[in-house]
Amino acid sequence: MPLELFLDLYSPPCRAIYIFAKKNGIPFEFRSVELGRGEHLKPEFLKVNPLGKVPALRDGDFLLAESVAILLYLSRKYQTAPYWYPPDLQARARVDEYLAWQHTAIQLPAANVYLCKSLLPHFSGQPVDTVRLDRLLGKLKPALQHLDQEVLAAKPFLATEQVSLADLMAFTELMQPTAVGCDLFRDWPRLAAWRARVEAALGPELVQNAHKLVLQPRDPRDAQQDPRLAQELVHRLQERLS
Numbered sequence: 001m002p003l004e005l006f007l008d009l010y011s012p013p014c015r016a017i018y019i020f021a022k023k024n025g026i027p028f029e030f031r032s033v034e035l036g037r038g039e040h041l042k043p044e045f046l047k048v049n050p051l052g053k054v055p056a057l058r059d060g061d062f063l064l065a066e067s068v069a070i071l072l073y074l075s076r077k078y079q080t081a082p083y084w085y086p087p088d089l090q091a092r093a094r095v096d097e098y099l100a101w102q103h104t105a106i107q108l109p110a111a112n113v114y115l116c117k118s119l120l121p122h123f124s125g126q127p128v129d130t131v132r133l134d135r136l137l138g139k140l141k142p143a144l145q146h147l148d149q150e151v152l153a154a155k156p157f158l159a160t161e162q163v164s165l166a167d168l169m170a171f172t173e174l175m176q177p178t179a180v181g182c183d184l185f186r187d188w189p190r191l192a193a194w195r196a197r198v199e200a201a202l203g204p205e206l207v208q209n210a211h212k213l214v215l216q217p218r219d220p221r222d223a224q225q226d227p228r229l230a231q232e233l234v235h236r237l238q239e240r241l242s
């Protein structure tokens with residue numbers, strides 16, 4: 001049985017894994033888990049990841065969640081090019097440093113901006129709460145400033161002189177609000193130049209392919225197909241964003 005990856009390409013950590021697997025020629029079965037259809041809450045998927053979150057991996061009878069753990073597992077199992085996760089002690093520590101920092105500094109606040117700007121209005125039918133959106137964007141600012149004015153003032157990529165897992169994770173996360181009209185790169189010229197470098201290193205076609213879904217406007221009719229699910233998702237989103 002080939003390795004299985006449980007993904008929804010609306011999700012930034014899923015796109016990081018998808019791009020990594022494709023870019024490195026890692027063979028896998030794409031197991032689609034559509035968050036917008038509540039598939040992550042179904043018993044079949046909860047057997048794969050009891051936390052009910054994507055991405056997840058199944059390799060034989062080995063199950064793994066968390067994007068960073070999955071990327072490291074794939075890089076080790078398939079011995080991918082060293083620049084992704086460099087063997088040098090201190091270069092590797094720089095990648096580790098970013099991957100540890102990004103969970104609360106980037107992943108969480110960027111996801112909240114996306115949920116407030118796109119997913120909540122989609123499922124609730126209500127307009128964007130602009131006061132809440134501004135507050136959530138403000139929470140991202142210190143991290144964007146740090147990347148633009150400190151990290152990228154010293155080197156071309158986030159951890160080393162070459163693209164690494166740090167850049168891959170950051171790229172897909174920062175694209176999430178950007179894709180729905182909250183351009184996180186606009187005020188940060190070094191970050192904008194870095195985005196172009198990362199896109200070139202990953203391959204524009206692959207990047208485009210992975211981001212196709214999130215760059216398209218959602219069809220409002222999708223949200224009305226299962227009103228009970230929509231209500232449940234709105235409740236969860238309101239709780240998370242309050």
Ligand SMILES: N[C@@H](CCC(=O)N[C@@H](CS)C(=O)NCC(=O)O)C(=O)O
Nearest residue numbers: 011012013052053054055066067068
């Ligand atoms: N820290 C986790 C985050 C996983 C996560 O929150 N995934 C989101 C999609 S981006 C999800 O599955 N959300 C469903 C839910 O929370 O109900 C990782 O990087 O893998």
